Amino acid sequence: MVTGTHDLPLTDDAVANRKAFERLLAAQKGGTLRLPAGTFALDRGIVVGSDWTLAGAEPGDGPVTTWLTSSSADGSPVVHVLGSRVTIQDIGFRPPPCSPGEHGGDLGTAITVGRYLYPAAAEWIEGIQIRRVQVERPDTRAANCIAVMGAVRDLTIAEVSIVGGCTGVAVHWGAVGDRVDSIVGPSYHPHHLSMSDLHVTDAFEGFYLSSVHDVAVERVRLSAVEIGFRLLPGDNTDRFHALRGSGAGAGHGADGSAIGERIRVSRAWVSWNGPLYAMRIAGWGRSEIDQSIRVLEYRDVVVSDCTLVPLPLVTPGSGDPRRSRAPIVLEQASGVLLDNIRIAPPAYVDLGPEWPL
Numbered sequence: 001m002v003t004g005t006h007d008l009p010l011t012d013d014a015v016a017n018r019k020a021f022e023r024l025l026a027a028q029k030g031g032t033l034r035l036p037a038g039t040f041a042l043d044r045g046i047v048v049g050s051d052w053t054l055a056g057a058e059p060g061d062g063p064v065t066t067w068l069t070s071s072s073a074d075g076s077p078v079v080h081v082l083g084s085r086v087t088i089q090d091i092g093f094r095p096p097p098c099s100p101g102e103h104g105g106d107l108g109t110a111i112t113v114g115r116y117l118y119p120a121a122a123e124w125i126e127g128i129q130i131r132r133v134q135v136e137r138p139d140t141r142a143a144n145c146i147a148v149m150g151a152v153r154d155l156t157i158a159e160v161s162i163v164g165g166c167t168g169v170a171v172h173w174g175a176v177g178d179r180v181d182s183i184v185g186p187s188y189h190p191h192h193l194s195m196s197d198l199h200v201t202d203a204f205e206g207f208y209l210s211s212v213h214d215v216a217v218e219r220v221r222l223s224a225v226e227i228g229f230r231l232l233p234g235d236n237t238d239r240f241h242a243l244r245g246s247g248a249g250a251g252h253g254a255d256g257s258a259i260g261e262r263i264r265v266s267r268a269w270v271s272w273n274g275p276l277y278a279m280r281i282a283g284w285g286r287s288e289i290d291q292s293i294r295v296l297e298y299r300d301v302v303v304s305d306c307t308l309v310p311l312p313l314v315t316p317g318s319g320d321p322r323r324s325r326a327p328i329v330l331e332q333a334s335g336v337l338l339d340n341i342r343i344a345p346p347a348y349v350d351l352g353p354e355w356p357l
Contacts, residue, residue: 005032014041014071021046035091037065045076050083056090063161064134067092075100075107077147081114085127092134098143103180103288105170108143110135114150114190118176122188126154137164145203150174151188157195168200168222173211173234181288185240189213189259200225206270210234211285211296213261220267226274226314231303231336233260233296235285260335261299265306273311275325279303283332298335307342 006024010017017040024033030051037057048054056066068091070078078093088111098108106116111133114125135145145165148155149172162168171190177183191214198220200206206222209215211234222228238259260283272278281303284295308327327343330336 005034008033008035010036010038010040012041014043018042018044018046025049025052030085035066035068039067039069039094042068042070042072042078044072044074045070045078045080047080047082048086051085052083053087053089054079054091055087056092059090059132064090064092064132066090067094069094070096072096073098075104075143077107077109077112079111081111081125081128084125086113087129087131088133089129089131090133092136093145094136095143095145097137097139099139100143105144105167105172106147106149109147110137110145112147112149113155114148114152114174114188116149116172116174117178117180117183118150118174118188119178120176121186122151122174122176124151124153124188126152128152128155130155130157130160132159134160135162135165135168139164142166144168144170146170147172148190148193150190152190152193154192155190155194157193157198159197160199162198162200163202165203167205167208168203169195169198169207171207171209171212171215173236175236175240180235183236183240183289187211187236187238187240189234189238189241191215195220199223204274205229208232209263211237211259212263213259215263217265218267220265220269222268222270222272224311225270225272227276227280228270228272228278228308229265229268230279231263231265231281231298231301231333233283233285233294236287236289237285237294237296239287239294258297258299260296260301263298263301265303267304268306269309270306271309271311273314275313275315277325277329278308278310278327279306280329280331281333281336282329283334295332298333301336302339303336303341304339306340307344309344 093110100107175187
């Protein structure tokens with residue numbers, strides 16, 4: 001089959017638009033789908049396999065001019081990337097309202113790369129580019145906006161602007177299992193990720209990294225968010241990693257990398273209006289399978305050159321009365337270096353409890 005660049009005709013018919021995507025994606029082994037300027041609806045999300053580029057109209061120096069919306073009520077992402085070497089650029093997304101629940105971080109998004117739960121051993125998705133993308137959703141505390149889940153590596157997110165939603169960019173481990181409380185493994189941990197020039201505003205959270213390694217985040221601006229960002233070990237840490245305890249070393253992958261290793265977050269500006277914290281780094285995770293608590297040792301993790309600005313509470317008097325509002329919360333996070341963190345007064349640093357509340 002021939003690959004190449006295809007101008008995708010889109011109309012005001014949501015069903016026809018989705019079928020036009022699916023027809024070309026199924027008929028070719030890759031190529032470029034060039035979308036016209038305008039706002040176009042889909043009746044449900046689309047799945048993108050390997051070797052495709054989805055490109056909106058050239059925006060010049062301004063905002064994107066191509067927008068995709070969805071009316072799907074089944075929680076499917078507007079675009080679900082399940083193949084390697086995929087680029088999404090110069091497109092805006094307005095996902096429908098969705099409340100996927102606590103463990104539905106890969107559902108209801110504008111873009112999801114990978115999966116949280118797999119029915120069987122998974123192939124790695126790699127070589128993904130998400131550039132000059134905008135996401136708008138008014139349903140704060142509902143679904144995430146962009147999700148990177150499970151067996152994903154070598155991914156770049158750059159020049160992305162997000163308004164509203166739960167978490168702007170959620171990066172989370174994945175595993176084989178039917179449900180989060182019946183995971184059997186192996187687990188997959190995103191790595192070799194680069195994220196830069198991210199701007200999130202009016203969302204619950206800017207971004208989080210859960211049970212990852214080899215990740216670099218720089219130049220992010222998180223405005224009027226309830227939480228800025230979190231570094232997390234995952235609720236099962238590296239418990240189900242395929243090579244845990246092997247000759248490579250406990251928790252190490254085939255390339256010798258450990259989960260929680262070589263993570264950089266730099267030049268983040270966070271103005272937060274929630275009752276808890278701007279930044280949380282935790283080393284402990286509580287398993288949904290048996291409620292056991294495990295601690296992941298971080299190695300070579302640096303958070304530097306960040307400014308944290310407390311705003312008035314979005315809901316005065318809200319929050320857990322057992323914990324004071326604090327710019328930074330550290331919980332059993334040895335191996336993490338904080339360097340040049342600026343906090344607008346009045347504020348203090350909370351070192352967190354010895355064990356989780």
